[in-house]
Structures are given as structure tokens and as C-alpha cells.
Amino acid sequence: MWLVSLDRLPTRNNLAYKGMDMPSIRCPLCDNFVETCDHVFDSCEFASYVRAGVSNWLQIVLLALHGPAELLHLVDTMQISMEKKRVVEAIVFCGCWSIWKFRNDKVFNKGKQRKEYIIDNIIVYSYLWLSNRTKKKYMSLVEWLSIPLSFV
Numbered sequence: 465m466w467l468v469s470l471d472r473l474p475t476r477n478n479l480a481y482k483g484m485d486m487p488s489i490r491c492p493l494c495d496n497f498v499e500t501c502d503h504v505f506d507s508c509e510f511a512s513y514v515r516a517g518v519s520n521w522l523q524i525v526l527l528a529l530h531g532p533a534e535l536l537h538l539v540d541t542m543q544i545s546m547e548k549k550r551v552v553e554a555i556v557f558c559g560c561w562s563i564w565k566f567r568n569d570k571v572f573n574k575g576k577q578r579k580e581y582i583i584d585n586i587i588v589y590s591y592l593w594l595s596n597r598t599k600k601k602y603m604s605l606v607e608w609l610s611i612p613l614s615f616v
């Protein structure tokens with residue numbers, strides 16, 4: 465997320481800007497727009513798909529904004545406890561990481577991951593990330609799946 469906030473991820477647009485000869489600077493996920501950080505994590509139809517799935521799981525609205533930084537600002541302004549904000553923030557981080565991982569799989573591994581599993585992967589990875597980083601409370605994966613914001 466630090467690299468995303470600095471726009472330093474090796475997106476096709478950033479690599480072309482640095483002088484690399486790129487066969488295309490189009491987004492490999494949708495093939496409709498220039499691949500920038502803001503596009504990949506926000507305006508891309510794949511990011512919309514992920515945001516809708518995560519919003520549905522959390523039962524909160526994660527709006528399409530102008531990039532991950534605005535999404536994290538939205539999380540900061542939610543009317544929920546600070547602990548719950550940190551959980552949502554971790555899920556947003558996990559979502560961005562999963563999108564970038566999916567993108568890299570498509571570019572370098574001919575897309576062996578299936579789009580249908582990305583929300584399940586975000587649920588499992590965010591559970592593993594949070595359950596291994598907090599000593600506050602034990603929650604099973606089944607509980608995490610049904611009531612993730614009760615983790616804190």
C-alpha cells in the first residue's frame with residue numbers, strides 16, 4: 465500500500481514512463497484503459513467486481529472513488545469504532561494485494577487464477593492476516609465469514 469500511495473507499483477504506465485519498451489500500456493485485467501494504480505485498484509471493472517463482493521460480505525458500502533487513498537479516507541470517516549476501522553482497512557489492503565496478485569498471475573502466469581475465487585481468497589487471507597496479528601480475541605473462519613466486524 466506504501467508503493468500504491470506513492471504511485472510506484474510497476475504498472476505498465478509507470479514502466480513506460482521510465483522508458484521501458486512496453487508492447488501495451490493497457491490494463492491487463494480489462495484491456496480498456498491505461499494501467500495506472502488508480503485504474504487497477506479503483507476504476508477498473510475488475511476492481512468494481514472486487515469492491516462489490518467485499519461490500520456485500522461486510523454489509524457496508526465501499527464506493528468507487530479516485531484511488532485507494534480516497535477509499536482509505538472513506539474508511540477513516542465511517543461511523544464505526546477505531547478497532548473496526550482497522551479491520552476494514554486491513555480488508556481493503558488485502559483486497560488491493562489480491563487484485564495485484566491476480567493481475568500478476570494474468571500477466572506472468574497466463575491467468576490460472578479464477579476470478580470467481582478472489583472474494584473467497586480475500587476473506588481467507590484477511591482472516592489469516594488479522595488472526596495472526598492480534599491477541600485480542602479468537603474467531604473461527606466460519607465466524608469471520610459471517611460476522612467479520614465483530615472480530616474486535
Ligand SMILES: [Zn+2]
Nearest residue numbers: 491493494508
Ligand atoms: Zn482495467
